[in-house]
Amino acid sequence: MTRVGIKSVVYHGDSCLGDVEVFPAKAKNFQPFPNKEIRIDRLSPPSERCLPLAVIHTISPFSLKCKIQAKSATEQSPLTHLYLSCFQELKTAVVSVGNEELHLIAMPSKVEKVPSFWCCAVQAGLYASCMAMLNLRCLAIVFDLDETLIVANTMKSFEDKIEVLSRRIDDEDDPVRVSGMSAELKRYLEDKELLRQYIEGDSVLDGGKPITIQNEEVPALPGGHSSLIRPIIRLQERNIVLTRINPEIRDTSVLVRLRPAWDDLKSYLTAKGRKRFEVYVCTMAERDYALEMWRLLDPEANLICSKQLLDRVVCVKSGHRKSLLQVFQDRIFHPKMAMVIDDRMKVWDDKDQLRVHVVPPFAPYYAPQAEMANAVPVLCVARNVACNVRGGFFKEFDENLYQRVVELCYENEMADLPQAPDDSGAILNNNRDIPLSEATNGAEVEPSLKIASSGNQQPEQHQLQSSISSFSGDELTVNQESTDSRDMHTGATSYITALQEIARICGWKVEFKSVMRNHKDLQFSVEVLISTQKIGVGSGRTRKEAKMQAAENSLRNLEDDYLAFASSDRRVVYGGLGKLSLGGENGFLKDTDVAPASEFSEKEDPPFNSKTEDFVELDVLNKLSAVLSCVKELCMEGQSLVFQDQGLVSTMSKGHYCFQAEIDGKILGKGVGLSIEEAKLKAAEETLKILKASGDLSTQKHLHSSRSRPTPSPSPPLSQQQPPLPNEKTSL
Template identity: 75%
Template structure:
């Protein structure tokens, strides 16, 4: 280590003095100093089961090395040496909270001297522990869009608008092949609009001559909720169709929902082998009550997102704004480098997040129902291994 600009400071674990150490500021941050010119460790991190702590920190907070620290005049059984060995052998860090960030001391081998050596890295408060917990479980984050990615939903008004617009296009089109295709699409819209009308008016639908009535489904009570509610729902599982009412008291909030084929297979994959492979989030431009209900239809047993997590995990973005992983993970519960996005549109995402967006073809069941293929499983995993940071990849296998 270079000797220029070094400072000698006491090292504490809570109120216990462990000894003294020399602090070598990094070239990128030569004016860095610890509060009150002392290193006061408040706690040790959870042991890392797979990744060396420095690999985790450099993945979630690159260029975060504030300084290097070397103990002074120590013996093998001195308190600071015992701290060093505990951190080095058990893949732990010693850290303190300073404002809205944590300073983590990572035990490192010194190439020159045999005394205990630490690198000090800064990271947003709470982020290291959250990311380490996910890595220990071999669990990463996946963020879903809803509309035209996992589902297509229509109200009576949107059906009417689509039918009117398509009818105008048919009247203006001279190509008989295009007219035939658009006419078939129009027929599908009209049939589903009629089913939604039946549901809205009578809580029943006629499905291939079979009268199907609603089932009242209990909606999980959200944090702060006063009493649970029930929604009248019709599920036609063989057709991937669900009819629901966002506000059970107002029939005009009835919605006709088509689920993307193979969603059940994907949902099972996300929790395969009895464990979560991914922490699931949703980021959508839809309004909140609608988004919460659509997700409930997709995850009725709350296997992917628990009811206690819903308000934090379902992130709604104002129309016209761009989506951002920083906003999705605003509570420091994950880092964008450990996440990927499944969406049918790339440009709605912040520029820095776009490399993490896996774009799937838009779900268009009315335009091309036979062309629907939901192939994201293998692509999802291969892309993930490119996005979570090369420092940790070899430790996740």
């Protein structure tokens, strides 16, 4: 940088503060201040914790335009007062230039003892809003509605879907597929009947019990939106809400299914009244519909207050792509500080797609068991990803950018700063390319990401859409894809991983077996076996297609058995292994002996921790399940193996878990491991060896006699509970 400066005069309003020299950061493309006058419009709000340069570099990296230094100044000069005020109160002096703001940042100097500033360019209005969010350690999160958080249907949409599905059943020859589609049709008919009762009589029968409407007031909104009274029926246990978009027109009645675990995600966003994310909605639905759907999701207005609602619920015209610039149209946020939760990625602008966390489409009619097939619900996975994104962003901000900014002086260059933090990498590295079941445990996430990145495989995007997207006058119409295209969008991975997850939770062994077919068919055939029993079959032009269809049919056939097992232990649905807890600010879940997921929102932010060594590997769980099955076969009737936690032990300065395995109070095995499940596995293996060695049943008799002095023990963990094997369906 040349030391020949451009002489200029600084004004604050009409007051002259003093003479300075301006040193352009680049010799070319620098436009000096008009008339060599630097006119300060205002001072920015003071920052509570973030240095102004750290804020500016986050939202406008490497934007240094020039350096400004006073020619001379006394302690009492106005320019010195400006400098000290900005330096001590973490403020900037703002010069407005068209759609930009030039921020004069007070910098310490190693050499000169005069006021010295860096001048950086930022989009107008962006600095103040982003500074406030960085001080609060808060990012932005944007939600889609239909198929992501809710599924809504009118009578017209129910009738259309029922008609299409009925035609498919009539044309289908495969009895297995007919059985699955008939079950889906039954679910549609049941909900259609609920909606009919609501429309005609303002009440519904739920399990034989009549439930009448409750009038809920919708507050008035700015811009001529007057207050409304809507007749609402909420079936809390079924996650169903019935509402009327226009309370005066019954044909605008809608049955809405809310996605499970929404309350868990919502409680994390605003735990104890502290906002971790500012919430926005971006949808292709019509505005009145979108506002009502969001009201059902956030009835207390904890996520978006009434004054902000019209600005934060953004409706994109059909046929147009969504964009974060549309969402943040008033420049109140920077896209680098935002993430998106949506069931489709391609509807977003190319530049925003790296910030989209894609969730499987919510399909309560087509595959209701899919939401329950994973140990962690879909929206809890999204919550963990959001936690990981936020933790990773501020870890980079604190440990990299901020530490470097503190060391900079006036004589340094902007190039001395590191890259600005960006949450897109954190989203990309979470679970973009891995199936849902692998996003529930950190140990499973890491290998899957490596495989995906090495193979350069793009994930197949789910594009099921059944959203109410236009509403005018007295008519509510539904914009949806044909049901015939559903299989094409779902993808083989979803069915197969969901089936494998169910088998893992229930302790079943699942196998895919190729079956010989007549070569004239030019088709492949695959059977699904669970513990040697045939559960489903599928055929297709390729092995992958046949395997996908076999997994899909098996999921349908397993529904009754799995739901019966899940209902016997609620931990299957809400906790998988019954041990959900937050594994650090990175948000991955790990197995512990504590706390259900509901306690997540009660805790303060844990320190960021990206390590995955403590996560339980899937093969350990599988081995444990197999060993426990063998132990159960060797136990007498009424006996069961119980693990007693012996606490942490110290081995070579590392904490190890210690468990002992007991049957009717007698200790048969002990195990020590880096994780709880590893320790249990070792204790169970030792127990199995002892039981096998006692061939004459003497050990069993001794155990049986010891029942006179049993010791209380906790109920066995879920991994020990052996559900009944699924019955082979008559259709097979």
